[in-house]
Amino acid sequence: xxxxxxxxxxxxxxxxxxxxxxxxxxxxxxxxxxxxxxxxxxxxxxxxxxxxxxxxxxxxxxxxxxxxxxxxxxxxxxxxxxxxxxxxxxxxxxxxxxxxxxxxxxxxxxxxxxxxxxxxxxxxxxxxxxxxxxxxxxxxxxxxxxxxxxxxxxxxxxxxxxxxxxxxxxxxxxxxxxxxxxxxxxxxxxxxxxxxxxxxxxxxxxxxxxxxxxxxxxxxxxxxxxxxxxxxxxxxxxxxxxxxxxxxxxxxxxxxxxxxxxxxxxxxxxxxxxxxxxxxxxxxxxxxxxxxxxxxxxxxxxxxxxxxxxxxxxxxxxxxxxxxxxxxxxxxxxxxxxxxxxxxxxxxxxxxxxxxxxxxxxxxxxxxxxxxxxxxxxxxxxxxxxxxxxxxxxxxxxxxxxxxxxxxxxxxxxxxxxxxxxxxxxxxxxxxxxxxxxxxxxxxxxxxxxxxxxxxxxxxxxxxxxxxxxxxxxxxxxxxxxxxxxxxxxxxxxxxxxxxxxxxxxxxxxxxxxxxxxxxxxxxxxxxxxxxxxxxxxxxxxxxxxxxxxxxxxxxxxxxxxxxxxxxx
RNA sequence: UGUCCCAUGGUGUAAUGGUAACACACCUGGUUUUGGUCCAGGCAUUUAAGGUUCGAGUCCUUAUGGGACAACCA
Numbered sequence: 186x187x188x189x190x191x192x193x194x195x196x197x198x199x200x201x202x203x204x205x206x207x208x209x210x211x212x213x214x215x216x217x218x219x220x221x222x223x224x225x226x227x228x229x230x231x232x233x234x235x236x237x238x239x240x241x242x243x244x245x246x247x248x249x250x251x252x253x254x255x256x257x258x259x260x261x262x263x264x265x266x267x268x269x270x271x272x273x274x275x276x277x278x279x280x281x282x283x284x285x286x287x288x289x290x291x292x293x294x295x296x297x298x299x300x301x302x303x304x305x306x307x308x309x310x311x312x313x314x315x316x317x318x319x320x321x322x323x324x325x326x327x328x329x330x331x332x333x334x335x336x337x338x339x340x341x342x343x344x345x346x347x348x349x350x351x352x353x354x355x356x357x358x359x360x361x362x363x364x365x366x367x368x369x370x371x372x373x374x375x376x377x378x379x380x381x382x383x384x385x386x387x388x389x390x391x392x393x394x395x396x397x398x399x400x401x402x403x404x405x406x407x408x409x410x411x412x413x414x415x416x417x418x419x420x421x422x423x424x425x426x427x428x429x430x431x432x433x434x435x436x437x438x439x440x441x442x443x444x445x446x447x448x449x450x451x452x453x454x455x456x457x458x459x460x461x462x463x464x465x466x467x468x469x470x471x472x473x474x475x476x477x478x479x480x481x482x483x484x485x486x487x488x489x490x491x492x493x494x495x496x497x498x499x500x501x502x503x504x505x506x507x508x509x510x511x512x513x514x515x516x517x518x519x520x521x522x523x524x525x526x527x528x529x530x531x532x533x534x535x536x537x538x539x540x541x542x543x544x545x546x547x548x549x550x551x552x553x554x555x556x557x558x559x560x561x562x563x564x565x566x567x568x569x570x571x572x573x574x575x576x577x578x579x580x581x582x583x584x585x586x587x588x589x590x591x592x593x594x595x596x597x598x599x600x601x602x603x604x605x606x607x608x609x610x611x612x613x614x615x616x617x618x619x620x621x622x623x624x625x626x627x628x629x630x631x632x633x634x635x636x637x638x639x640x641x642x643x644x645x646x647x648x649x650x651x652x653x654x655x656x657x658x659x660x661x662x663x664x665x666x667x668x669x670x671x672x673x674x675x676x677x678x679x680x681x682x683x684x685x686x687x688x689x690x691x692x693x694x695x696x697x698x699x700x701x702x703x704x705x706x707x708x709x710x711x712x713x714x715x716x717x718x719x720x721x722x723x724x725x726x727x728x729x730x731x732x733x734x735x736x737x738x739x740x741x742x743x744x745x746x747x748x749x750x751x752x753x754x
Numbered sequence: 755u756g757u758c759c760c761a762u763g764g765u766g767u768a769a770u771g772g773u774a775a776c777a778c779a780c781c782u783g784g785u786u787u788u789g790g791u792c793c794a795g796g797c798a799u800u801u802a803a804g805g806u807u808c809g810a811g812u813c814c815u816u817a818u819g820g821g822a823c824a825a826c827c828a
Contacts, residue, residue, distance in 0.1 A: 193767080193768085193776095194768090195767085195768095199770080219828090220828095221827085221828050223827090223828080253828065255827095255828080256827060256828075258827095259827075259828085312826095313825085313826050316826080317824075317825085317826095320824055321824070322756085322824055323756050323757070323823065323824060324755060324756045324757095325756085325824095326756095327824085354826080355826065358826060367757085368756050368757040368758085369756095369757060369758075369823075370757090370823055370824045371823070371824095373824080376825095376826055378826090379826035380826080381826080395826090397825095397826075397827085397828090398827070398828045399828095401828095402828085418759070418760090418821080418822065419821095419822055419823080420822095420828090421758065421759060421822065421823085422757080422758060422759090422822060422823045423823090424758095425758095450759085452760085452821095457765090463828095505766080505767085505777060505778080506766060506767075506777095507766065507767040507768080507777095508767085509760095509766090509767070509768095510759070510760060511759095511760050511761065511766095511820095511821090512760075512761095512820070512821060513765085513766060513767090514765075514766085515765070515766060515778090516764090516765050516766080516778065516779065518765090518778065518779060519765080519766075519777080519778050519779085522777090522778060522779090523778095525790090525791095529790075529791060530791095534788080534790095563786095563788085563790095563791075564791070564792095595789065596789090604787055605787090606787055606788070607787070608787095610787095637787070642787075643787095646787080648789085649786095649787050649788065649789095650788090651788075719788085719790085721788055721790090722788045722789085722790070723788090724790095745788075745789090745790050745791095746789090746790065746791090747789070747790085748789055748790090749789040750789085751789095752789080
């Protein structure tokens with residue numbers, strides 16, 4: 186496995202190589218994955234995780250997991266736990282213990298004091314509205330705050346009182362004193378601290394002032410000795426500020442640290458036929474369009490996991506899409522390709538009929554049962570074989586029969602021969618219909634000389650069908666998933682809400698699906714403990730975590746590629 | 755009428771001044787006891803115009819198109 190995960194290089198590798206050749210940071214490379222614990226991770230995060238951990242591994246410095254928890258009103262321990270689980274499941278281990286921005290609050294505070302003393306930060310009494318008004322626009326310079334030139338002593342006093350809780354939310358902020366006329370909006374005296382009287386999931390009530398992202402992030406990188414701080418494109422305009430804070434603190438520090446982090450931006454992942462914004466995903470969950478964050482239709486890591494995706498397939502996907510700076514929309518077909526490719530090699534094949542129609546082999550002795558040998562995976566001999574019961578009455582897929590079928594149809598019709606995979610070649614002799622014209626039973630005769638493995642079975646027959654013995658089949662429940670949205674870019678329409686494009690058929694449940702009795706003997710053995718199978722000719726399915734022994738539920742991960750359904754059109 | 759970023763096939767990514775590669779998707783054909791897999795083949799002269807150069811997808815200029823930035827979010 187390890188060996189075919191070849192390293193694909195990208196511009197970030199090149200940047201790091203360049204830094205290394207200049208002997209920056211003493212040759213150390215340390216990356217970090219820094220989610221805010223305010224939601225579940227999705228496939229876009231997976232790209233970032235694979236990038237950061239991949240780089241950490243490649244350059245042998247490893248990767249930190251850091252929770253960017255600077256906004257107590259949005260963050261919860263539940264999310265911290267799910268994020269750890271998802272990163273691990275994807276197959277990555279972070280260095281040491283997970284880190285938290287909140288671990289650095291005290292240090293951040295001390296540095297803020299340093300900046301105040303250097304005349305680089307000040308306390309502003311104005312309201313959010315006033316500050317916003319003075320900010321100007323990208324083309325119009327901003328105005329300086331009336332509090333901008335407060336004395337250091339006054340700023341120090343006010344900042345300390347902010348920390349002590351003497352002010353209500355919004356009454357004071359600490360701002361960096363940079364340039365209200367800067368063409369870069371982020372340099373117009375950005376906020377460093379705001380007052381939030383709220384319980385923080387880790388620090389509780391210890392703090393009532395919280396650092397803003399821009400002030401916390403780079404410093405967190407610095408504290409941890411991160412060499413390359415990789416983030417998405419929208420932070421590009423924040424980079425001058427990232428560097429301003431770092432340089433300002435560095436100037437005030439007595440000795441120069443070994444590692445000075447550098448921010449590099451790449452384009453985030455967009456996938457067609459889905460949405461990726463946390464806000465919209467949260468809305469899907471809250472308004473019950475899906476069953477939860479791990480609904481198999483969600484693009485979340487937990488959703489993909491429940492859907493049956495393997496960590497390997499997601500890593501492969503991340504590798505395949507590459508890393509660059511240009512906006513991109515990846516075809517979800519590539520994701521599906523990656524999971525098929527993985528499961529084709531690893532998932533055992535079993536027989537299951539989802540939409541059954543009864544077939545009676547009229548010349549097969551009643552009560553007789555033959556146990557047929559079935560290969561578990563033709564791609565991997567080491568997976569062995571199992572026994573499969575055949576009898577006089579079987580189910581086949583309703584789709585596999587067509588009356589007066591066209592020549593291109595290779596399946597069952599009256600007067601045609603087909604092969605029952607791993608059993609016999611049968612000839613269809615007739616059908617029985619109910620009053621409404623629905624087929625209730627198909628009659629066939631079998632050719633006893635064509636049992637699989639026999640000389641007679643070598644005969645060429647156009648179609649090969651899967652089947653299950655009615656008497657022996659187990660009944661399971663199957664959930665078939667289709668894409669959640671019918672539009673390629675559900676959130677790409679100005680005049681329409683993304684919910685307008687929800688696919689009403691994204692979930693269809695088959696309560697009674699028939700599966701061969703000993704499917705578990707086929708030996709599904711995946712490291713994450715999820716049992717995954719290929720239902721012969723149908724697709725890949727996995728056992729849902731809500732299954733019980735008496736109520737087995739399968740989720741369809743993805744169908745097999747199907748050139749027949751294309752040809753039909 | 756700002757600053758910054760980006761521009762290679764239907765979709766992504768590569769080509770690091772030397773004649774467009776790989777993957778997905780799509781289309782042919784072959785093999786096949788899964789209409790799966792596998793195999794073989796097809797599918798772009800790189801947004802435009804100018805310049806530098808023996809030579810430009812790559813460097814320069816301009817244009818055009820797309821994106822980011824004005825949260826006490828990250």
